[in-house]
Amino acid sequence: MIDQFKGMKPSRRAFLRGAAAAGVAVAGTKAAAEGEAQILNKQPWNQALGAGVDESPYGMPSKFEAGVVRKNVPWLTAESISSINFTPIHELDGIITPNGLCFERHHGGAAEIDPAEHRIMINGLVDRELVFTMEDLMRFPRENHVYFLECAANSGMEWRGAQLNGCQFTHGMIHNVMYTGVPLRLLLEEAGVKTEGKWLLAEGADASGMTRSIPMEKALDDCLVAFKMNGEALRAEQGYPVRLVVPGWEGNMWIKWLRRLEVGDQPWHHREETSKYTDLLGDGQARRFTWEMDAKSVITSPSPQKPITHGKGPLVITGLAWSGRGTIPRVDITIDGGINWMQARMDGPSLDKSMHRFYYEIDWDGAPLLLQSRAHDSTGYVQPTKDQLRSVRGLNSIYHNNGIQTWAVNSDGVAENVEIS
């Protein structure tokens, strides 16, 4: 796997020579290194015993990571029970989002449900209406998949150039975890979907009574009725004890606190699929049922919340890419605002409808950068510019902005959110 670096780009050896120079805080002679070793031997952490194992039955991050948290934008919503916070994607690496940092979006607050009292009902156009306890659900065959969940409104404030200063706020309504759940198809097979049953209404048990219509074809394809994320139980804010997983489709359809699945012959046209989660075009017409999340990417470092602090020389540029239609075989990077594009290095497992991590290493000369990334998905689709999206959809949109994001980095390493055309 390390061999993948070989011949990656002509500047490889030059890069490493640069890294060596950068890496040497105190070095070059044996005496200097030994001097450093003396200092290292007198740190508090090797002069006294550390914490015992019985102090943290459920562990928490180091106190030095106290700034790595979900953050909200207080002015964005009137009430915290119908609000949003954002995943600190600028602080993360790899593709797994830890459960404690997965963004939240509630419409009536995060319900706290006793799993012993919870039920899931299947009704409507079925041969037999069924009600399941959580224990009943656990008796069906399970699957495990890593999927991204992106809110349709992720990057929504960028449509009209709000330019929030940091990818946590521009792109942080996303997370990527491994789900354990029962294929929805198995539950529907138990109930027996009637021939005229072409749609499914999924309903949540929280105070908002969230509902969404889902076409039967998707329901029978890859949806899961999930009860675990990253190995452990769902978090309350993610729908504990059970949520719907609708891979690749907008997050609002992934009904949390799932309590009912009704089979019908047509969509329900409820609030969250008419007045909300539709895309109002420039001519006043609305695009509806735009469920699938288009390919998208963002550079997470450097970025406004993650400036370059080490000066010239070796610089790791990294980011995330994803597509609701499959995998991400390729991401292009530009450091000059789109004059030249280079292929990033894709890293780690490439999983269907999951985040993908990319890197691009350069020897930074200290000149200002105009950083952009452009995702290609496995269908051949290429991430568009914001202007291309606006030319088709106008400026009324809130949802489904998958346009290319630009960070301007100055020679001090400070980055900001800009638009270029």
Add this chain to the structure above:
Amino acid sequence: MIDQFKGMKPSRRAFLRGAAAAGVAVAGTKAAAEGEAQILNKQPWNQALGAGVDESPYGMPSKFEAGVVRKNVPWLTAESISSINFTPIHELDGIITPNGLCFERHHGGAAEIDPAEHRIMINGLVDRELVFTMEDLMRFPRENHVYFLECAANSGMEWRGAQLNGCQFTHGMIHNVMYTGVPLRLLLEEAGVKTEGKWLLAEGADASGMTRSIPMEKALDDCLVAFKMNGEALRAEQGYPVRLVVPGWEGNMWIKWLRRLEVGDQPWHHREETSKYTDLLGDGQARRFTWEMDAKSVITSPSPQKPITHGKGPLVITGLAWSGRGTIPRVDITIDGGINWMQARMDGPSLDKSMHRFYYEIDWDGAPLLLQSRAHDSTGYVQPTKDQLRSVRGLNSIYHNNGIQTWAVNSDGVAENVEIS
């Protein structure tokens, strides 16, 4: 992906019919389902608004999951600063271990290190001795991999039949996370390993000053100098801010709080590779340098801490398998103590030197079960019985017990740790 169930085993349809019968708490008539719906509409969680998004910048599990925690065995060690706790693998699913539940093993307590003050030195038989800050480290190319980490002493108490009652205690000194780190090879290339440099000593910055010798071939192969786990910074108890990742090899070598890498021409024969972490055979000779973790598996549910509570009918048997030599293409299951073996269903991504999840679904008739699992790894190696291990290694061993585990389940669903021959 759901298609993988098709034709999985002849009893598939029979199983689903069984599941239907089990799944119906209140069902069969529309009226009954509507009665249940009335009850569901009067739960506290849909009568009042839930928690707002600003109440948990770093999220925690539901209060109903308070029992899902790491646990120690108080009599096992004299002091908590040199002790162990265990991952609750019986409560988990999929293959990712959440960071808050990864088992801990300290030799001098968990150090709490300020990353700004931390240094990593490379010295010994190198062309140039180097000292890196954490920021320097972040300027090298990174990789992401999911690897299991298993303590060599995992299942150690089972050698002589201690029969701890639960897989958390018999097999819970293991976790499986996605690491982000710099290939160790790149750092060693920077320093320039001299021709005679055949071994590496890795040293921790904690009060125990943990050291282990690692052959250069492994160091240059797939080891990582890692700073993130499951996307976020390492936890203090896992070596924050930086640890060595030695894929597939015993956990004690994955030096936490890594501060020094010394290149030498022979192993150092330090305490943790002579008096500890060696395998004393029956004839008084010790096996040394038994780094690679052999293929192993365990059924996590049902198990002593996870009895069957739902009675006869559909039952999901599940567990974990792993190998330090590659992947796990196959796990066999027996429910009658080894008279008949069936192939389990492997689920989820199959990654090199990672945990693998398996399932085996049966229609339980309520008769007692003698459950075992047997892993096959990608080299063709098959997990042995405990008696086979004892016949070769005697009874002095503590480490490297990868023998087949047996759970006896009685007709009430209660499971216990037993040995059968």
